Amino acid sequence: MAKPVSIEVWNPNGKYRVVSTKPMPGTRWINLLIQQDCRVEICTQKKTILSVEDIIQLIGDKCDGVIGQLTEDWGEELFKALSRAGGKAFSNMAVGYNNVDVNVATKYGVAVGNTPGVLTETTAELAASLTLAAARRIVEADEFMRAGLYDGWLPHLFVGNLLKGQTVGVIGAGRIGSAYARMMVEGFKMNLIYFDLYQSTRLEKFVTAYGEFLKANGEKPVTWKRASSMDEVLQQADIISLHPVLDKTTYHLVNKERLSKMKKEAILINCSRGPVIDEAALVDHLRENPMFRVGLDVFEDEPYMKPGLSEMKNAIVVPHIASASKWTREGMATLAALNVLGKIKGYPVWFDANRVEPFLNENAPPPAASPSIVNAKALGLPVSKL
Ligand SMILES: NC(=O)c1ccc[n+]([C@@H]2O[C@H](COP(=O)([O-])OP(=O)(O)OC[C@H]3O[C@@H](n4cnc5c(N)ncnc54)[C@H](O)[C@@H]3O)[C@@H](O)[C@H]2O)c1
Numbered sequence: 001m002a003k004p005v006s007i008e009v010w011n012p013n014g015k016y017r018v019v020s021t022k023p024m025p026g027t028r029w030i031n032l033l034i035q036q037d038c039r040v041e042i043c044t045q046k047k048t049i050l051s052v053e054d055i056i057q058l059i060g061d062k063c064d065g066v067i068g069q070l071t072e073d074w075g076e077e078l079f080k081a082l083s084r085a086g087g088k089a090f091s092n093m094a095v096g097y098n099n100v101d102v103n104v105a106t107k108y109g110v111a112v113g114n115t116p117g118v119l120t121e122t123t124a125e126l127a128a129s130l131t132l133a134a135a136r137r138i139v140e141a142d143e144f145m146r147a148g149l150y151d152g153w154l155p156h157l158f159v160g161n162l163l164k165g166q167t168v169g170v171i172g173a174g175r176i177g178s179a180y181a182r183m184m185v186e187g188f189k190m191n192l193i194y195f196d197l198y199q200s201t202r203l204e205k206f207v208t209a210y211g212e213f214l215k216a217n218g219e220k221p222v223t224w225k226r227a228s229s230m231d232e233v234l235q236q237a238d239i240i241s242l243h244p245v246l247d248k249t250t251y252h253l254v255n256k257e258r259l260s261k262m263k264k265e266a267i268l269i270n271c272s273r274g275p276v277i278d279e280a281a282l283v284d285h286l287r288e289n290p291m292f293r294v295g296l297d298v299f300e301d302e303p304y305m306k307p308g309l310s311e312m313k314n315a316i317v318v319p320h321i322a323s324a325s326k327w328t329r330e331g332m333a334t335l336a337a338l339n340v341l342g343k344i345k346g347y348p349v350w351f352d353a354n355r356v357e358p359f360l361n362e363n364a365p366p367p368a369a370s371p372s373i374v375n376a377k378a379l380g381l382p383v384s385k386l
């Protein structure tokens with residue numbers, strides 16, 4: 001029998017019981033739920049990753065909806081428990097939902113929400129930060145300084161890579177991949193090569209227009225290319241940033257063979273999901289190719305790193321913080337809460353999950369809709385443009 005989990009309760013007399021498996025940033029999300037007659041219970045247990053048993057306890061006998069986290073395993077057991085408690089809504093506080101078995105949720109009639117859009121720029125900015133940190137060896141140089149090793153300027157000290165004029169490769173040019181591509185192209189005048197299952201016409205138009213602007217100003221224009229295979233990106237790019245969803249097609253997308261196709265001095269960035277890279281193969285590659293560098297926000301077996309990774313000087317590692325800006329995290333909490341609230345209240349689903357701004361405006365009430373429900377079609381939920 002699992003130990004009881006500690007909770008904090010808001011609006012105890014609310015009609016609908018909504019559980020959040022973690023305290024989330026800001027208070028707007030709590031207020032929005034309370035205003036719509038919800039009793040909000042927040043798990044305050046000092047345990048980073050809750051087990052399935054912990055969450056079943058939190059769900060209890062009566063629960064209308066749950067806001068959960070990407071560290072939780074939302075499959076048969078949890079959706080069964082939620083459905084048994086009368087629950088009809090779940091939302092991840094994340095855009096990625098590879099921790100959720102959506103088919104199982106649909107089977108139990110539970111809507112599954114996620115939080116796209118609000119984290120696009122914040123996540124792309126972290127990918128850009130890792131790119132710069134890796135290119136200019138900032139973490140190594142910082143450690144060197146703090147260790148008291150600096151005894152004067154030297155021509156060879158921490159020489160890194162210039163980005164201007166080099167080629168940035170993006171795998172998965174969706175919301176975040178495209179935002180990152182624009183930052184690198186516009187900010188550092190890099191040429192773009194990308195691979196995605198779909199064409200990103202907006203991104204291509206952006207690079208073309210910026211190239212024309214540069215040309216008109218007497219500068220070398222930037223260029224773009226849509227690669228016909230991922231290997232083309234790996235072979236041609238100097239910087240490669242991974243932004244696909246994690247699913248069966250992207251598991252170990254970057255493996256030993258693909259690493260060997262990349263330039264010896266390339267930089268690989270991953271702010272998508274850890275299992276997109278075969279991390280053990282990456283450690284070997286880093287060991288054998290000291291000029292190859294990586295910037296990683298995500299890991300295959302989070303919270304752990306594969307043996308050897310933490311010792312590699314040519315790796316920069318941060319703990320899954322890509323969406324960690326205050327505005328974004330508060331916005332994610334709001335979108336997740338509104339996903340759950342919308343289903344509970346019987347509201348329709350918002351017509352475009354990418355246009356979430358009306359839900360984030362603190363000075364106006366949000367639309368009466370769920371911002372983003374990934375199984376809306378399968379559940380036959382109505383769609384609305386309000
Ligand atoms: N590190 C973090 O904190 C963090 C933050 C936000 C998102 N993410 C991750 O980033 C992912 C992408 O988010 P998004 O909002 O840009 O999603 P998105 O759906 O807009 O973009 C994903 C893109 O990947 C492409 N894709 C899918 N399979 C592919 C394949 N096999 N090869 C190449 N491209 C493929 C899709 O066509 C799509 O364009 C999320 O699913 C999540 O896992 C991580």
Ligand SMILES: O=C(O)[C@H](O)CO
Nearest residue numbers: 093094095096119323
């Ligand atoms: O998928 C997501 O949203 C991230 O991993 C956390 O922001």
